[in-house]
Amino acid sequence: MNAFLSVRDLSVRFSTEDGTVRAVDGLSFTLERGRTLGIVGESGSGKSVTNLAVLGLHDPRTTEIRGEILLDGQEMTGAPESVLEKLRGNKAAMIFQDSLTALSPYYTVGRQIAEPYRKHTGASRREARLRAVEMLRRVGIPQPELRVDDYPHQFSGGMRQRAMIAMALVCDPELLIADEPTTALDVTVQAQILDLLGELQQETGAAIILITHDLGVVAGTVDDLLVMYAGRAVEQGPVREVLRAPRHPYTWGLLGSMPRLAASVDEPLTPIPGTPPSLLAPPPGCPFHPRCGYVSEVGGDRCRTERPGLPPGRGAACHLSEERQRSVFAEQIRPRLG
Known part of the structure; x- marks a missing residue:
């Protein structure tokens, strides 16, 4: 059975005065009708850029898009504007970040x-x-x-x-993309908005993509989770599996930076060290390696020179072995999360 939305090896690049921005680099995912996919990551990780590409909303004069985007069998990459106009707002629609x-x-x-x-x-x-x-x-x-x-x-x-x-x-779209629909809203309104999306999905059977930087928002809302960093997918899988046993050091960092109810009010948050890389010149190899504390465990220059692949289904794009990923989380990360 073919997926309702299929994205394969998507690349989005912007031409600027300073050079070419590699906003999305080799991204792949699928989404079925009636399911919700959460896409999380820091600002600048490529979440919104990806979904604007799905709807063909980038300016072709300054944007280079490669890869395959199939929406119900219709190729969106390079499709004429007349075709895209018939699909946008009809078969697929988007809730943008800032309603004002x-x-x-x-x-x-x-x-x-x-x-x-x-x-x-x-x-x-x-x-x-x-x-x-x-x-x-x-x-x-x-x-x-x-x-x-x-x-x-x-x-x-x-x-x-x-x-x-x-x-x-x-127009009762079959695909709804919600780009940080709860940003700047108080928690009670956030809950109402997320409940509303769930109710509407049950009524229409629509596929939903929920873009956010907040893992707490997706915990009880989405079916599957895609974690993005520097324009790439670094971890994916069913949301409960990803949040209960994350495998990528970046996902560990996102979870560790969240406040905990059981923590003391004086306990500081644990931020991810460093800053996201410039997408004008992303680091070679694993894009997270300049901020990762486990590079020495892999050995040699593998993290700095070799790009890790993301396994299909449940997996992480990391050179640590799956066994080591599990043991590090159990012994070092889970105790800190409480």
Whole structure:
């Protein structure tokens, strides 16, 4: 059975005055209908760039995209804009990071929700307005018949995020990409947004990609997890397996940097040492090796010169043996996590 979304050896590069930015480098993953894939990593790891490529939203004048992106059998890489326009907002849609900047301040919320519905279905203005009211009600906006004529600045942050979800779902897409939909929202609104996505997925059977830098957000939300670093996938697998027994030193670092309820209020967080590499000149070999504390265990210059592969299914792109990955986590990492 073919996956609904299949990404194979994706490479995204940007031309800049300083050189070529290798934003995504050899990324592969699949996603089935009705399942949710979480993509996590630090800012600049390539999460958003990857999913903008899936929808063909990069500027072809400054972006070089290679690899295969199949959406329900349709090749997205290099597809004509006329083909992409029919798919975007219809078969596939995206909830962008910042709802305040993603929504136009010049048009009412209802008009912005109705526009893609009219374009893809040929509905009249009246039909599209009724659909916009229906979608606002569906995502929990009170008095949608009145709020449909409000402008984005008249909505709270949580309500704007719900309006963005309504806009993305107005044509019942089969693929929904949610790019950090809970950023800058308080925890109660975060929980409401994530619950809403889950409910809508149950209703429509859509495939969902949830992009975030917060492992806590994905813990009870996604089915599978992809950890990205410096434009590459460094670990993947079912979310419970990845979080309960992570194998890559970068994933250990992400977990270790999270606050723990059982910790003392005076206990400092443990950040990952160093900084993410420049994607203008990423380090050779394993991109994480300048920040990794286990390079000496591998021996020689292997981590510095040889790029580790990512096994299919459950695995990590690391030169440490799988047995050593398990023992390091059990003996050194798990006790620190509590």
